[in-house]
Amino acid sequence: MPADFTSRRAPVYADVPDEKWNNWRWQLSHRLNSVEEIEKVLPLTESERKALNSSGLFRVDITPYYISLIDPDDPDDPIRKQVIPTDKEMVPFTAMMEDSLAEDKHSPVPGLVHRYPDRVLMLVTTQCATYCRYCTRSRIVGDPGATFSQAEFEMQIEYLKHTPQVRDVLLSGGDPLVLAPKILEKILRRLREIPHIEIVRIGSRVPVFMPMRVTDELTDMLQKYHPLWLNIHVNHPNEISAELAEAADKLSRAGIPLGNQSVLMAGINDCPHIQRDLAQKLVRIRVRPYYLYQCDLVEGAGHFRTPVAKGIEIMEALRGHTSGFAIPQYVIDAPGGGGKIPVMPNYMLSMSDHKIVLRNFEGYITTYEEPTEYTSHDPKTCAYCQNKRPEPGQAGITGLLDGERMFIEPEGFELLHERGGVRHRLKDEHKWQPLGIGSGEPEENL
Numbered sequence: 001m002p003a004d005f006t007s008r009r010a011p012v013y014a015d016v017p018d019e020k021w022n023n024w025r026w027q028l029s030h031r032l033n034s035v036e037e038i039e040k041v042l043p044l045t046e047s048e049r050k051a052l053n054s055s056g057l058f059r060v061d062i063t064p065y066y067i068s069l070i071d072p073d074d075p076d077d078p079i080r081k082q083v084i085p086t087d088k089e090m091v092p093f094t095a096m097m098e099d100s101l102a103e104d105k106h107s108p109v110p111g112l113v114h115r116y117p118d119r120v121l122m123l124v125t126t127q128c129a130t131y132c133r134y135c136t137r138s139r140i141v142g143d144p145g146a147t148f149s150q151a152e153f154e155m156q157i158e159y160l161k162h163t164p165q166v167r168d169v170l171l172s173g174g175d176p177l178v179l180a181p182k183i184l185e186k187i188l189r190r191l192r193e194i195p196h197i198e199i200v201r202i203g204s205r206v207p208v209f210m211p212m213r214v215t216d217e218l219t220d221m222l223q224k225y226h227p228l229w230l231n232i233h234v235n236h237p238n239e240i241s242a243e244l245a246e247a248a249d250k251l252s253r254a255g256i257p258l259g260n261q262s263v264l265m266a267g268i269n270d271c272p273h274i275q276r277d278l279a280q281k282l283v284r285i286r287v288r289p290y291y292l293y294q295c296d297l298v299e300g301a302g303h304f305r306t307p308v309a310k311g312i313e314i315m316e317a318l319r320g321h322t323s324g325f326a327i328p329q330y331v332i333d334a335p336g337g338g339g340k341i342p343v344m345p346n347y348m349l350s351m352s353d354h355k356i357v358l359r360n361f362e363g364y365i366t367t368y369e370e371p372t373e374y375t376s377h378d379p380k381t382c383a384y385c386q387n388k389r390p391e392p393g394q395a396g397i398t399g400l401l402d403g404e405r406m407f408i409e410p411e412g413f414e415l416l417h418e419r420g421g422v423r424h425r426l427k428d429e430h431k432w433q434p435l436g437i438g439s440g441e442p443e444e445n446l
């Protein structure tokens, strides 16, 4: 293990025997959530104390392992801010929503969010090892009463069985890795029984909050269900401890590719140098940065939000300055439920026919000469194009490029442009049907 990944234990835990400390069940049952418990580890600020004493706050629970990573003398510690509430959480802001990604609206059955053509998000629990103050799913997470029933799980499985376009299932919650091992295994087994589900992914912060949960028993179980991918959630280099490094190593050795999703947050990681260090430490423990999220418009997270320009600045500081595979994709998860939208600096400066003008990370400006002769790819003779998987109603921009349709109009567009007029002699449907586009019958009709 690289020597600079350290291991910390708050002084209050000095006498806890190792076999207890390293037992995830001990960690779970000794989580801290009150002023009295937390003050044994670090002195609280007025704002934190006020939040912890108020009612109706999003759930607080912190593992002894994770709270030990906080510098008790620093009220601005980047780990502290992720898990200890302040009274800023109670401040409302413009555009704030309870369910900002409209996940519940896009759930055909409870806990199954089917937003993209070929993959679904499956919520399997509302419980986590520790609760993040900026949780995008705080409307249900942390509430044991909101958790999914056996009957709802069966509805999720039933939906998946009858939806053959789904080839990728992403398990999330809550945190799937806090489930009792038998229950998690049952979920994986039931998914594997569905032939069209090609890959299963897990989104989990357990390796970060409670790395001792990654036991040999767990990885032995998980690797029976390959191809299995896992994304963890690290926001700051201080979270990369010797214990997390070991947990990541175990998961990698079990053949599970690891990715990282982080959230850009004011006062935590809104700095190009922190982000570069994070990216480089992650790849040292064989975790590939995957997404950097713009903070969602969710209740309680207002004080963590940054301008989007901060994210662009960070991406500018990564591309070219570090290994390509250490660079996450910066995304805004569309408010109202449009999925993740990548945003990045502009590298293309201009173009003419057969030439594009580009700039690199250093400001070097070059041109790429395009071919003057190009035999266009022919979908009619391409086996992949002929057998392409349908994307029911979701082809979008690809559909425009494919010639499925020529335009996408806002709702009510046609009606508005009738202007309450009459059907008259100049109106003929055929006049605005683009030749060779749509109807799945290109060119033949020419």
Ligand SMILES: *Cc1c(COP(=O)(O)O)cnc(C)c1O
Pocket (backbone or CB within 6 Å): 113, 114, 115, 116, 119, 120, 121, 170, 339, 340
């Ligand atoms: C993030 C997300 C996915 C997975 O998206 P990828 O870009 O494939 O990682 C799937 N469904 C929902 C609802 C999501 O929010």
